[in-house]
Amino acid sequence: MEFFWNLYQSKVWVVPFLIYAIGILLFGSVTLLAIIIWTRHTHIKEQKFILQYDRLIEPMLLNVLFDTGSYSTFNNDPHYSSLFNNTVFRKQMMANIINLHKNYEGSYAKKLEKFYLESHLITDSFRKLKNARWEIQCLAIEELSEMNVVTVFEHLVDTSKSSNKLLKIAAIKGCIKLNGTKGITHLIRHKDPLDQWSQLSIIDAIKHGDLRLTEGIEILLTSKNDTVVSLGLKIIQSLHLSQHNLDIIRMISTTDNVYLKQEGQLTLTAIKSSNT
């Protein structure tokens, strides 16, 4: 201790310490400034590329949709063939095709699905699905389920057990997209609680899917997981599924959870008032 006090009092350390500290801070500041400039530059460049590629991708996809265009046609076109191996171009093409697919059904959607398969964008999605980062997996799930790749369903059921909330929601939404409400009946065995945001996200996915596919939803009311039962009640209420009134009454009589009993009663009242 005395050594340090003497060293401190001698003050021989002050000037070298300050000079080194200033040097480090100056280096830090210049580095930060360089990173800011580089970030801005990259951002601007990225925006430029997006605009440039969009000008090529949009007519190509519209040609696929409304004309006779196919992947092979464009792959033989020198304007496009080199770009098909460009990562940024493929990323942009994926985003466009997914957005477009959301707006079309039937034969038009099938054309886009065919393009997705032939252009090997599907391989990109599967590669992303195997990525260790959850956000990349979420993207892959969105892409694969949007493009109706049903083979991925079982994988999504497994992923819906993930402890990562967003990955879990993405997987459940994917299941719904591929299999309607049947895609969530596996939640009956779900152990972790689902928060309200997850529940609303699931309901929203159901609303955006095929509303005719609601069979089996009542099974959620028999789950041992109270939040899954609550989800079942919310789905029944949101879709006004009055045919499940008896299932709700059964749930109310069997559950010990006061909040669920209350929610069940409110659901029955809401369905009743919406039907009158």
Next chain:
Amino acid sequence: MTFFTAEITAMVNIYLLLILLYAILIMSSYLVLAVLSFIELKEYIKKNSFIDYEILLSSQQAPYLSLIAPAYNEGLTIEENVKSLLSLNYNNYEVIVVNDGSKDNSMDMLISTYDLIKKDLDHETPITTKAIRGIYRSKNAAFKKLTVVDKENGGKADALNVGLNIAKHPYAVCIDVDCILDKDSLLKLAKPFLESIDKKVIATGGVVRIANQCTIEDGRLIDVNVPNKLLPRIQVLEYLRAFLLGRMAWERLDGLLLISGAFGAFDREIAIKAGGYNTKTVGEDMELVVRMRRYMLERNIPYTVSYIPDPLCWTEAPDNAAIFKKQRSRWMRGTIETLWIHRKMFFNPKYKILGMISVPYWTFFEFLAPLIEFVGLLVTLIFVILGILNWKIFLLLFLFVYIFATMFSLLALLGEELTYHKYPRIKDFLKLFAAALIEPLYFHPLAVYAALIGYWEKIKGKKTWGDMTRQGFQKKQ
């Protein structure tokens, strides 16, 4: 120091050592908070890219919110401000404008613009407030979300308490009526209340940004600009630092003490049980958050306070030194009052991170920092007068502090670039960069001076807010 006795020399050395330790502690705490903020921001942005807020828009199960907007002498802008509050992207909400005994024509404006008629509405008064003169609702169905309360003047906290009493919904969103809210602000503010299972979310705050010289149209922000005037321009930088590099870190630590009075949402039941806003302090926003947290901790109820880094609320910053000094001295009085009211929490392990880190941090680095700087200046001056100042060390030290401050501002600018990128024009970036270079020499001394005035006003027992004259936003031509 030849004419100093050994004792005095030792005392000076001890003082300098303490100041050195304090400086090291405060600077490292800033850096630690910045690192934590960056981690939290990165996670938030990543998660947010998968969030569809429209879910709340179409859902009956979206949380029900009561927007409480106290108004005092806002006649010039109240019509447009209320209109903008009524047109937010959200379904389950009501707007309660509390006219806090305005002396101008605010109430007449509201009555005529929104077809208001006096109603006898039954409501409980769990919080005692000044007398209510009347509660008004609109005859026009288009304004069915609007309730206007006319009351005797009692200050902002009292007006907010009236709003808490009148509110029908479980969550109260307290805002400054003259703030510009992002269209999706309520969607974003409501989401955290739905996300927690094992902890109750008692409050959510959003980032406030500076709107001086930004273009506003129909109560909406349509073009973001960096102000030309130096004082508001530096405040843009200051707010970026405070919100992006400070509060996000406190959110991560679950030790947030302050949700800006300009825009924050609270669990109404807990806010009322905790006693509502304290009318005896000018820092009612911070005091309420601390009291609500204390209420939960003392009852061992698991809870959390959430924070959203999205720029949801835009406000006008003081653009001249006189108003700036009034604002900052009031902030300092508010800090002193809150810390004093809750002094029991200081280094009290019963209050967990709040007692052991947040409250001591605010005490040492928010409340005491200006005083320590002032004492440092005086000591330096004495050293100069006595001719014992080592100018070489002084200049190196000055350079060290200056470069640290600039680097920290650059860190905030980087945070902004990597996240919201609200200032894409090169001109705006250069203005902010220049502000970062000027700030330690101009703005910081002014802020310290204002804080010292705050100490002095507190000693004198000043309790009022002081006038905050605003210039008004720039409208689109």
